[in-house]
Amino acid sequence: MQAIILAGGSGTRFWPLSRRRRPKQLLALEGKRSLLQETFDRLQPLIPAQSVWVCTTTMLAEEVRRQLPEVPPEQILLEPEGRNTAAAIGWSVRSMPPEAREGVVAVLPADHRMGDPGAFRGTLAQAASAVEERDLVMTLGIRPYRPETGYGYLELAQELDPSTGLSRVERFREKPDAATAQAFVDAGRYLWNGGIFVFRGTTLLDLMKEHLPELSEGLEEIARQPERLQELYPDLPSTSIDFGLMEKLDNLGTLPLDCGWSDLGSWEALAEILEVDGSGNGSVGDVLALETSDSLLVADSGTVVALGVEGLVVVKTEDAVLVIPKERSQEVRTIIAALRERGREELL
């Protein structure tokens, strides 16, 4: 089995820690390995380093190579610019030698967290079997534990294997409103779309030829003239693998993934997975919290001191500090927009 780690994203939700040149997947949010490194680590020993491909952008190349010295450098693919997930996945598969792309390929976002890597590998191996034995395109779905309105949902059709929970996917349901999300959770027939796909490489390329012919032709052009990558890649159609391909398939299957998954979509989401002190405070780095509760204090550089605060996120980097109520930490995007509007690109 080959793995493609998608590591070209520009995740800004952890500003001021995340920056254009240091997006979320390159951050060690829990203080040890980066999310990219943990994504690589949790594949071991199922998918060894020589079968791992990383798709990222030229801007992030140096740091990705530094973080993953085990991955063969020629398997770290550099997009001249991001063209969304369909192009990244198609190009990565097309870049593999024939014997690799004729086998099973797993696609993994580089910026998610999984608390139980062993459970993840188990489900990934089951998905690979389903691809080989049943000729399915597989997606791993996360069992929803709250009526989240920020994710897409997979609506399940018939169950194919009660022992593993393998099911066909009836259809994709995009980000629902709160009432619909609650109904999805209650129904028990919906999973969160975690962006993890498993398929036979050649099958994917065939499906792209059928459903995304312009993209498919562009990828073949690049394969014929790899020296023109810089010129051709930016012209590839930009579409997500979900919208562009997966939603159109009638042989899409899914397995429920139960491994402490989090997409770490905000500072609040990070606070939920960190160990907390007796007052409910999570901390990273050199922090002193006095009479403080339910807060997340992050010192990427220097020292953070709080006295008498509650429910706050405080993040200090060398050049900036952010203070925001924890339940509003999704609104970091408002800050990014405000900084951009004020021409403060150096802070982004």
Added chain:
Amino acid sequence: MQAIILAGGSGTRFWPLSRRRRPKQLLALEGKRSLLQETFDRLQPLIPAQSVWVCTTTMLAEEVRRQLPEVPPEQILLEPEGRNTAAAIGWSVRSMPPEAREGVVAVLPADHRMGDPGAFRGTLAQAASAVEERDLVMTLGIRPYRPETGYGYLELAQELDPSTGLSRVERFREKPDAATAQAFVDAGRYLWNGGIFVFRGTTLLDLMKEHLPELSEGLEEIARQPERLQELYPDLPSTSIDFGLMEKLDNLGTLPLDCGWSDLGSWEALAEILEVDGSGNGSVGDVLALETSDSLLVADSGTVVALGVEGLVVVKTEDAVLVIPKERSQEVRTIIAALRERGREELL
């Protein structure tokens, strides 16, 4: 008239901006001149630079000289270590040439703020006249505008001059409880002790000889053997000029000072004197405040960004950030104690 600026204090109330080597009086809290520089500036043109003396410590010498290039270097007196105000004032007066100490001397803390320097100079000149014409030791008193429990009060005796408000001081009243403070404010016969004194230099030395004989003898010893300063000064008795001398005098007079005085005793006190935006936020440095109100945001280095917070003080320096509710900003001392307890001297 000569001026002695007492600039040896170790003010830590503006941590993390104030540090041992950069105490409050050396900070430009309003973003321009430091409190020490403003203390010097507001004496002009009444007391020119060649009549200004600064008493500070060896540790702060370089920065004090840098901030006050106008003051003759030999008039920047360096205590080997701080021995409280009686020693600092006595030593400064004894260090003046005879013709200077036979004249009027004003003693000024280096870390107070006055909104109206002209009014201050007017009252100072009146105090000098009272010293010369009535042979009084003078202290300038601040008319209390709130029942402050953190200051000492001067209880007034008979009024000597209705045109200026010149009065004798009946006695010192140390930091009162809240009810007593309110009674003082209501009575109208009490002023805050602002630590500003005006006297004839030789009179002060005579009074020290009478009331603080050990200190007086120590100062004479230093005058006889100035080369032994490092050895003799640390042995001087440590007492404040208020307790050690002023409280014992029966010829103490006072003039009410009405010049927008603040001792800037906390971040909250600074917030009160800064200009605020439409939401009541004061800021110093590079600050972005979104949906934030009634807060004080200080960026000594880099950028401070707040979204959705209220009534907070946030201060960023290169190596630290402090977050504390504005009304608890007096409790910075708790933080200093906690850092000291944890052996974090490098942050103090």
